Amino acid sequence: MTTVSKATNFDTFLDVLNAEPRPAATEPQGKRNAYATRFANRLAVLFANTLRDTFAGILPRPDGTGQESRARTAKGFKKLDVNYSTPELGLGLGVSLKHIGYRDADTKRHTKNFTRNDNELRAEAMDYHERQPYAVMIGVLFLPYDAAEDWSGKGHPSSFGAAVKHFRNRAGRDRVAAPPDLFEKFYIALYEHSGKERGKLDFYDVDRPRPPFGRRPTSDEVVTFDQFVEEVIKVYDARNDPPFEWAAE
Structure with missing residues (x-):
């Protein structure tokens, strides 16, 4: 398991990009996979x-330890x-990242x-939710922004x-009571890895309507x-501390 050096903390997406040069598409597959x-x-x-102020003890830690931490599922x-678990809640919040x-x-x-990513996500959501139905699962698929510009x-x-x-x-x-193989929220994260907008990162909620051809x-x-984080916290609070309003007299 690869961990992140303590010398390189990450507070912005640009920090992630700046950690090392991105291999060109012409580089060997093994180098790109690594x-x-x-x-x-x-x-x-x-x-x-980014979530740590609200979810104390969330993993991984700032120094990179606690990567790919374990959480109990219906199958072990x-x-x-990203894993926020407590003795009281078990798994409270999980974030699954695909790229x-x-x-x-x-x-x-x-x-x-x-299709492969979707099969992995379906199995992940189901295994966690069957064991811990109150857990909030967030899925994010990262794509370069040019994935929004390859309409043929x-x-x-x-x-x-x-x-x-x-x-x-x-x-x-x-x-x-909803099907366990679903995530509470799922986003497509579009990012710029080069050019004048390098470091730009936007999140698109797949539940919103789409115009033709994406x-x-x-x-x-x-x-x-920041708005994505606010939405995650809102979904978590709705599951664990739902708002209550009295009817008007």
Whole structure:
């Protein structure tokens, strides 16, 4: 298991990108895969750091230890990218991070591993929720922003549009009695890894309607990292401390 050096903490997405150069698409697959693993580990630290003020003890820790920490499922222990557990709650909040960082060499799109990722996510959500139905599970798929710009014009949506259509079926667990293979919320995270907007990171909630062919989303269709965190906390509070209002007299 790869951990993150204590010397490189991550407070912004740009910190994650700046940790090491991103291999070019022409680099060997093994080099790109190794980078993807380290990139995912840094993302997990960034997410935990951003949520840490609200969820004390969330893993991984700022120094990178506690990566892929274990949580009890219906089928024994499984590893979680971001894990908030307490003795009272068991698993309270889990965040699962997926990343498709390069276009497929044949199709020139980012859609090749959608089915595999969805199968992994379905199994993960089901195993955790069957054991701990009150756990809040958040799924995030990271795609480069150019995945929103590869619409061929031949009846195929952009890879981003295809991702929204494909993964919206993995979201929407708004009550404990809902199917366990769903996540409470699922987002497509679009990011710029180069150019003048390098470090730009936006989150798109797959539950919102999409225009045809999944063009690049506008600023009012996405939320920032801070807004994403606010939404996660809101979903968690709704599950664990739902608001109560008296009827008007």
